[in-house]
Amino acid sequence: xxxxxxxxxxxxxxxxxxxxxxxxxxxxxxxxxxxxxxxxxxxxxxxxxxxxxxxxxxxxxxxxxxxxxxxxxxxxxxxxxxxxxxxxxxxxxxxxxxxxxxxxxxxxxxxxxxxxxxxxxxxxxxxxxxxxxxxxxxxxxxxxxxxxxxxxxxxxxxxxxxxxxxxxxxxxxxxxxxxxxxxxxxxxxxxxxxxxxxxxxxxxxxxxxxxxxxxxxxxxx
Amino acid sequence: xxxxxxxxxxxxxxxxxxxxxxxxxxxxxxxxxxxxxxxxxxxxxxxxxxxxxxxxxxxxxxxxxxxxxxxxxxxxxxxxxxxxxxxxxxxxxxxxxxxxxxxxxxxxxxxxxxxxxxxxxxxxxxxxxxxxxxxxxxxxxxxxxxxxxxxxxxxxxxxxxxxxxxxxxxxxxxxxxxxxxxxxxxxxxxxxxxxxxxxxxxxxxxxxxxxxxxxxxxxxxxxxxxxxxxxxxxxxxxxxxxxxxxxxxxxxxxxxxxxxxxxxxxxxxxxxxxxxxxxxxxxxxxxxxxxxxxxxxx
Numbered sequence: 067x068x069x070x071x072x073x074x075x076x077x078x079x080x081x082x083x084x085x086x087x088x089x090x091x092x093x094x095x096x097x098x099x100x101x102x103x104x105x106x107x108x109x110x111x112x113x114x115x116x117x118x119x120x121x122x123x124x125x126x127x128x129x130x131x132x133x134x135x136x137x138x139x140x141x142x143x144x145x146x147x148x149x150x151x152x153x154x155x156x157x158x159x160x161x162x163x164x165x166x167x168x169x170x171x172x173x174x175x176x177x178x179x180x181x182x183x184x185x186x187x188x189x190x191x192x193x194x195x196x197x198x199x200x201x202x203x204x205x206x207x208x209x210x211x212x213x214x215x216x217x218x219x220x221x222x223x224x225x226x227x228x229x230x231x232x233x234x235x236x237x238x239x240x241x242x243x244x245x246x247x248x249x250x251x252x253x254x255x256x257x258x259x260x261x262x263x264x265x266x267x268x269x270x271x272x273x274x275x276x277x278x279x280x281x282x283x284x285x286x287x
Numbered sequence: 288x289x290x291x292x293x294x295x296x297x298x299x300x301x302x303x304x305x306x307x308x309x310x311x312x313x314x315x316x317x318x319x320x321x322x323x324x325x326x327x328x329x330x331x332x333x334x335x336x337x338x339x340x341x342x343x344x345x346x347x348x349x350x351x352x353x354x355x356x357x358x359x360x361x362x363x364x365x366x367x368x369x370x371x372x373x374x375x376x377x378x379x380x381x382x383x384x385x386x387x388x389x390x391x392x393x394x395x396x397x398x399x400x401x402x403x404x405x406x407x408x409x410x411x412x413x414x415x416x417x418x419x420x421x422x423x424x425x426x427x428x429x430x431x432x433x434x435x436x437x438x439x440x441x442x443x444x445x446x447x448x449x450x451x452x453x454x455x456x457x458x459x460x461x462x463x464x465x466x467x468x469x470x471x472x473x474x475x476x477x478x479x480x481x482x483x484x485x486x487x488x489x490x491x492x493x494x495x496x497x498x499x500x501x502x503x504x505x506x507x508x509x510x511x512x513x514x515x516x517x518x519x520x521x522x523x524x525x526x527x528x529x530x531x532x533x534x535x536x537x538x539x540x541x542x543x544x545x546x547x548x549x550x551x552x553x554x555x556x557x558x559x560x561x562x563x564x565x566x567x568x569x570x571x572x573x574x575x576x577x578x579x580x581x582x583x584x585x
Contacts, residue, residue, distance in 0.1 A: 073453040075503050076365035123365070132307030133356065134374070135366030139510055143449035150450055173442040196516055199405035201377050202370050209307050216306075220370060230511040237439050 067104065069127065072147045080127035081148050082119045089115025090179065090284035091152055095145060097161030098188025098221050099213040101126030109273055110158070114281050118155070120148045122163075124214030132209060134202075134216025138162070138191070138224050142169040149177050156280045161186025162221055164252060165231075168262070171248060172234025175241035179284040182249045182276045183259065190256040192223040228261030239267035244283055249276035289462075291483035293573065294337040298344075303353065305378035311360035312353045312379055316344030322383045323584075325352040326376060328394025328419065328539070330472070330500060332359030334487040338480075339569040342577035343391075348584075353379045355396070357501035359488060367504065369512070372399045373406070380410060389584055393417040393569060394539070398517065401524065408525035415529040415580045418566050421517040422543040441509050452503040459495030462486065469498075472538050475565040521551045528556040529583040531576060533564035540566035557583060 068083040082102045084094075092113050096102055102119030110117060121128040122141050145166055149155060156179045159167030164183035171181035202223055204215035238247035248268040252259060262268045271279070288296075297313035304310075313333045325340060327333055333352040340350045354361035356375055364371075376399055380388070389412050392400040397419025404411040460468070466481035473481065489496045530552070532543055545560050552558060559579055561568055569576045 074449065075452040076363075129365075131365035133305060133362075133364055133366070133371060135356075135364060135368040135371035137366075137368050137510065139445075139508075140366060140368075140449075143446055146446045146449065172439075173446055175439070199402055199520065201374055201403065201406045203374065204306070220368070223370075225511050227511050227513070233438055237442075241439060 070151065072151055074123070074144055074147045077123045077131060077144075078129045079123065079144055079147055080121040081151060082121070083116070084119055085117040087116055090281055091115055091155040092117045093145070093148055093152065093155040093157050094119035095157060095159035095163030095167050096122065096125065097163055097186030099125070099218050100160070100187065101212070110277065112274065113277055118148065118152060120145060122166075122217075124217040125212050128212070130210050130212050130214045134204070134214070134220055136214075136217045136220040138165055138169060138221065138226075141166045142173055145170040146174060149174055153177070154179055154284070156180050156182070156284050158182040158184065160184045162188025162191070164189055165191060165226065165258070168231060168234050168248060171242070172237035175238050175247075178238070178242070180242070180244055180247045180249070180280045181238070182273070182280060183252050184273065185252040185254050188221055189252060189254050189259070191221070191226040191258070193225065194227050194257045196225050226256070226258040228258050231258035232261055232265055235262055235265045235268055239265070246279065246283075249279065251276055289483045289486040291338070291480055293341070294483060295341040296337060296487070297333070297340070303379055303382045305356075305375040308356050308364060308375060309362040310353050310356065310375060310379060312351065312382065315340045315350040316348050318349060320344075320347055320349040322388045323348045323350050324376075324380060324383070324388055324390045324400070325350050326390065326392035326396030326400045327352065327355065327358070328396050330358070330504070330506075331393070332488050332499070334359065335484065335570065337483075337487070339573045339577060342573055343580065346577075346581050351379065351383055357504055359499055363501040363503070369399065369402075373403050376400055376403050377407065385410070387412040389413040389415070391415040391417065391580060392419055394419045394541070394566065401517075401521075404526060405520055405524065411526050413527045413529070413584060414524070415531070415583060417531050417576065418533045418540065418543070418568050420530050420532070420541070420543045420548050421514045421521065422541050422547055423514055423518065438509070441507070445505075445508055448505055455502040457497040457500065457502045459492060459497050462489070462496050465489055465496050465498060473567065474537060475535070476567060476570055480570065518551045522553060524553040524556075527583075528553060529579065530556060530558050531568050531579060532558070532560040533566050533568045533571070534560050534562050535565045537565040
């Protein structure tokens with residue numbers, strides 16, 4: 067396994083190369099509080115190309131900044147740093163990483179060859195609208211470590227309006243050239259994800275079928 | 288340092304560790320006077336209160352302000368977010384004491400501290416908002432496909448910017464050039480005031496002067512936040528509220544008008560609209576604003 071360091075503003079991100087081989091590239095985005103796997107997960111072995119995995123800011127081997135300030139949008143820019151390094155990729159995200167995978171698929175529709183959204187911690191996020199006003203304070207524990215306690219509290223509360231999530235689908239659908247840019251393999255269906263499934267260009271799928279479909283789409287373009 | 292009529296630097300400065308972020312905190316007035324928290328707006332710094340804060344301090348208040356993360360002499364950070372500014376504001380408040388105190392906030396500082404007040408009403412006695420009330424988000428009337436392309440350019444532009452932020456520095460220049468640059472965003476403020484701000488908000492490097500503001504910060508952006516959420520919360524704002532609006536529209540303003548905000552104001556709120564002022568009401572009319580605030584606090 068190889069590690070490339072990527073710079074995103076003041077954060078050094080760890081991009082792990084899990085498997086090097088010719089073919090379309092797959093980028094894994096981990097769940098909230100998690101980190102990149104050390105080797106290719108068995109369920110992804112059928113992917114016909116190289117596989118990479120990114121540690122988000124404050125997670126795994128990426129650096130943990132002081133004082134928090136996490137948003138899903140800044141994690142999308144983490145993912146974009148990997149896209150800048152790798153070029154065209156298909157993105158597969160678990161939990162929080164699934165939401166970020168959707169965002170980067172819409173944010174870089176010509177560089178992301180579809181997104182596969184899977185279950186995992188951080189899939190729900192906050193509610194579609196903010197709850198009672200609060201000050202997000204981390205639980206007890208040391209700061210400056212990974213996973214960052216600020217990431218855990220802030221990204222579990224980030225508001226995810228369904229129409230906002232759907233705007234990323236529309237961008238991916240209209241600008242990527244892909245017929246079905248988003249595959250939903252997650253069984254959990256928070257409101258933003260349920261809304262996605264009503265959009266053209268999004269379909270529920272088994273993981274095997276999604277991998278096969280996106281691999282074909284990545285190669286055919 | 289350049290002088291400006293009525294401007295007075297803080298009497299004291301100190302640092303606050305806000306969960307690992309080093310914040311610069313400033314105070315005007317007697318240390319034993321009742322405290323009042325004063326919050327600046329986005330892309331400003333506490334020194335922009337050098338004209339206004341002394342008027343409050345001289346009326347018997349210990350005025351405490353701070354440079355928000357990434358602004359002025361506070362630490363430049365990897366991450367910036369509204370909720371992080373709220374948390375930082377609470378850390379500054381904690382450094383003053385636990386008793387409830389009034390807050391005066393301008394622009395974004397008003398919005399951030401209103402959210403802090405909604406979350407911790409027991410910590411705040413009264414709130415004065417200086418041209419920082421929310422306004423309904425204007426949705427451009429464009430076709431869906433056009434809107435998609437518009438959002439695409441916004442997000443792509445922001446991502447392109449994020450790719451450049453590592454190692455960015457602000458553009459160096461003479462004090463006059465820095466003042467002129469800021470004047471483009473603050474067109475109603477006098478060249479003398481802008482030149483004064485350079486002398487306290489910029490640093491002198493070997494190749495020229497630079498604003499201290501973190502170069503990775505950028506206007507605009509996008510996200511899930513809807514202004515109407517803040518408007519709905521305003522209806523049941525938990526402490527007495529004074530709001531001052533500057534009605535002359537300009538680049539940094541939020542475009543809030545008495546008509547748009549009136550339906551959302553909580554019972555008993557005082558609203559004053561300055562027809563002869565832009566967004567920086569406390570810079571354009573420090574005495575008028577101070578008198579309204581002091582009357583509200585009395």
